[in-house]
Amino acid sequence: MKTRVINLKNRPVGLPDTKDFEEVQENVPELLEGQILLQSIYISVDPYLRGRMSGTKEPIFKLNAPVSSKLIARIIQSRHKNFKTGDIVSHYLDWKEYQVSDGTGLKKIDQDGAPLSANLGVLGITGLSAYLPLTTFGKPQPGETIVISAAAGAVGSIAGQIGKILGCKVVGIVGSDQKVTLLKEKFGFDAAINYQTEKDLGAAIAAHCPSGVDIYFDNVGGGISDAVFANINTYGRVVVCGSISNYNDTEIALSPSILPIVVYKFLSIHGFLIADFAAQFDQALIQLSTWLQQGKLKYTETILEGFDKLPKAFIGLFNGLNEGKMIVKV
Amino acid sequence: MKTRVINLKNRPVGLPDTKDFEEVQENVPELLEGQILLQSIYISVDPYLRGRMSGTKEPIFKLNAPVSSKLIARIIQSRHKNFKTGDIVSHYLDWKEYQVSDGTGLKKIDQDGAPLSANLGVLGITGLSAYLPLTTFGKPQPGETIVISAAAGAVGSIAGQIGKILGCKVVGIVGSDQKVTLLKEKFGFDAAINYQTEKDLGAAIAAHCPSGVDIYFDNVGGGISDAVFANINTYGRVVVCGSISNYNDTEIALSPSILPIVVYKFLSIHGFLIADFAAQFDQALIQLSTWLQQGKLKYTETILEGFDKLPKAFIGLFNGLNEGKMIVKV
Numbered sequence: 129m130k131t132r133v134i135n136l137k138n139r140p141v142g143l144p145d146t147k148d149f150e151e152v153q154e155n156v157p158e159l160l161e162g163q164i165l166l167q168s169i170y171i172s173v174d175p176y177l178r179g180r181m182s183g184t185k186e187p188i189f190k191l192n193a194p195v196s197s198k199l200i201a202r203i204i205q206s207r208h209k210n211f212k213t214g215d216i217v218s219h220y221l222d223w224k225e226y227q228v229s230d231g232t233g234l235k236k237i238d239q240d241g242a243p244l245s246a247n248l249g250v251l252g253i254t255g256l257s258a259y260l261p262l263t264t265f266g267k268p269q270p271g272e273t274i275v276i277s278a279a280a281g282a283v284g285s286i287a288g289q290i291g292k293i294l295g296c297k298v299v300g301i302v303g304s305d306q307k308v309t310l311l312k313e314k315f316g317f318d319a320a321i322n323y324q325t326e327k328d329l330g331a332a333i334a335a336h337c338p339s340g341v342d343i344y345f346d347n348v349g350g351g352i353s354d355a356v357f358a359n360i361n362t363y364g365r366v367v368v369c370g371s372i373s374n375y376n377d378t379e380i381a382l383s384p385s386i387l388p389i390v391v392y393k394f395l396s397i398h399g400f401l402i403a404d405f406a407a408q409f410d411q412a413l414i415q416l417s418t419w420l421q422q423g424k425l426k427y428t429e430t431i432l433e434g435f436d437k438l439p440k441a442f443i444g445l446f447n448g449l450n451e452g453k454m455i456v457k458v
Numbered sequence: 459m460k461t462r463v464i465n466l467k468n469r470p471v472g473l474p475d476t477k478d479f480e481e482v483q484e485n486v487p488e489l490l491e492g493q494i495l496l497q498s499i500y501i502s503v504d505p506y507l508r509g510r511m512s513g514t515k516e517p518i519f520k521l522n523a524p525v526s527s528k529l530i531a532r533i534i535q536s537r538h539k540n541f542k543t544g545d546i547v548s549h550y551l552d553w554k555e556y557q558v559s560d561g562t563g564l565k566k567i568d569q570d571g572a573p574l575s576a577n578l579g580v581l582g583i584t585g586l587s588a589y590l591p592l593t594t595f596g597k598p599q600p601g602e603t604i605v606i607s608a609a610a611g612a613v614g615s616i617a618g619q620i621g622k623i624l625g626c627k628v629v630g631i632v633g634s635d636q637k638v639t640l641l642k643e644k645f646g647f648d649a650a651i652n653y654q655t656e657k658d659l660g661a662a663i664a665a666h667c668p669s670g671v672d673i674y675f676d677n678v679g680g681g682i683s684d685a686v687f688a689n690i691n692t693y694g695r696v697v698v699c700g701s702i703s704n705y706n707d708t709e710i711a712l713s714p715s716i717l718p719i720v721v722y723k724f725l726s727i728h729g730f731l732i733a734d735f736a737a738q739f740d741q742a743l744i745q746l747s748t749w750l751q752q753g754k755l756k757y758t759e760t761i762l763e764g765f766d767k768l769p770k771a772f773i774g775l776f777n778g779l780n781e782g783k784m785i786v787k788v
Contacts, residue, residue, distance in 0.1 A: 186692065349717040350715065350717075353717055362516060368717055368721050371721045374715065374717070375718075380715075381714065381715050382713065383717075384710040384711065384712060385680065385704065386717075387676065387679040387680075388704040390701075391698050391700055391701045392509050392514050392515045392729075394731045395727075395728075395729050396727065396728050396729070397726065398725075399721050399725050
């Protein structure tokens with residue numbers, strides 16, 4: 129039996145290109161005792177993979193070896209006592225149509241619950257990356273103002289809705305008028321700003337946040353973040369979930385230094401590795417599922433069909449191809 | 459009875475100037491019941507006052523009103539039941555030779571302990587600003603590497619010694635070879651770097667920190683901080699105590715954005731208002747006093763004599779006039 133595999137061919141320089149990936153075929157070995165055979169169903173495609181490709185973020189992908197990300201797979205053959213054919217599982221796995229596993233780390237998914245793909249989004253790492261850092265580091269208090277960059281993205285749209293559930297004023301920054309409408313009408317944001325059409329983004333943020341910015345949930349970095357920092361309040365909390373505006377930089381981007389603002393405004397700024405919250409995942413997923421069932425959390429997905437679409441889907445993250453969570457259906 | 463007073467005359471632009479201050483005379487009112495008359499002995503002069511003068515840091519000083527800072531005073535007359543003539547107290551008070559107080563916030567100082575001036579330094583806000591944020595946010599673990607900027611300064615030299623007490627490797631960054639010697643011979647730092655004579659500060663930090671930088675205790679910001687961030691480890695903690703390189707900026711300083719590093723390295727960055735640690739002051743001062751008595755903490759002071767030297771002492775903070783804690787003896 130053969131499987132298609134997508135390897136990292138080159139470390140991308142600047143915007144990733146299809147030439148940085150290579151589709152190859154390999155044999156799927158026969159199962160040994162204690163192993164299972166997985167067939168990929170949905171594969172998550174996320175901006176953080178960019179850093180692992182270029183070698184700036186641990187764990188670093190090897191060249192001429194498969195890219196890996198969170199995926200959902202069906203067990204099509206099992207010689208493992210804890211798994212049976214037909215089980216659906218999720219874990220960080222290789223970009224392969226078929227692969228053998230010894231079961232380590234696999235999490236069984238309830239097939240009677242939310243749609244399977246939601247387990248890569250609102251009920252997966254995406255939802256956890258919004259909920260746990262926002263509440264742990266952002267500590268939102270009712271009446272406070274949260275600003276979210278890339279607010280129509282997978283994590284941003286969930287972070288904003290959680291901010292609303294917790295009683296905050298939530299203002300999103302996005303790159304199109306269509307996304308402004310989406311934030312206000314679908315996700316219930318109090319306001320949304322299109323940075324592409326604002327001449328003075330700092331002034332626009334000030335106008336929409338008359339009490340200043342208490343919490344900044346940042347997915348983009350760069351000039352958008354500079355404009356938010358100019359409006360941040362004393363004791364402001366900044367959760368840095370991503371920095372997508374910088375991921376493809378080939379030169380070092382310059383910004384006004386934020387260190388004097390940290391001193392003057394007594395700020396805290398936190399990056400995070402979501403895996404470090406693993407002990408809280410189960411409880412957080414119960415909360416996210418409850419909000420989802422209650423209709424308090426909505427989500428959008430962009431699903432491209434076909435295993436070979438993985439490179440295109442990944443590259444599309446950097447030019448607005450997706451609305452919400454980007455997923456490839458194998 | 460008259461007293462000399464030093465008012466803020468202008469909000470400084472760039473480096474503060476003697477013309478930004480004005481010495482005036484005013485009458486000292488007669489004491490009412492419940493009041494005491496204070497005579498200033500030692501006045502603390504600190505970089506953070508710069509932000510309060512220019513209006514960027516709360517609480518902002520008013521124009522044509524006295525500057526205030528931590529000072530040590532003798533009670534020379536008392537109509538207050540809790541204070542008697544001869545008591546020595548410290549608190550944030552106005553830059554006046556004599557002033558009336560109702561006792562609010564005054565802390566009595568043990569006259570049989572360390573030298574009085576130490577209560578403005580190692581046993582005052584200076585020592586607390588080193589100890590509490592370093593331990594709370596920096597969380598030093600034995601064997602970790604701490605880098606400290608402005609390491610020969612009042613706070614930096616104490617932070618470094620505490621790092622050593624806690625079992626860390628401590629590397630200081632300073633602006634002269636004389637300070638390099640001071641750090642290594644008096645304060646027991648493992649290494650010290652003169653940024654004025656290093657062509658490539660980032661490479662020098664890398665050479666002295668072969669395991670990378672786990673904790674950065676920053677007093678300066680600017681290019682020195684850029685070079686430290688380039689060497690920071692995954693899960694690095696940054697305590698931003700000051701940003702003296704930026705305090706006199708008239709244009710916005712540009713730096714490589716640190717937000718991508720925050721994302722990739724899962725950093726935390728904290729500013730702080732030391733008053734927010736007030737509940738821990740008493741216990742922290744016991745610890746600092748113990749270390750001082752044990753000879754584990756050393757400190758340096760630069761004491762200028764004469765009330766009229768306050769502006770000169772303050773301005774001197776920005777051109778290297780002081781070694782360690784800057785104090786004016788009235």
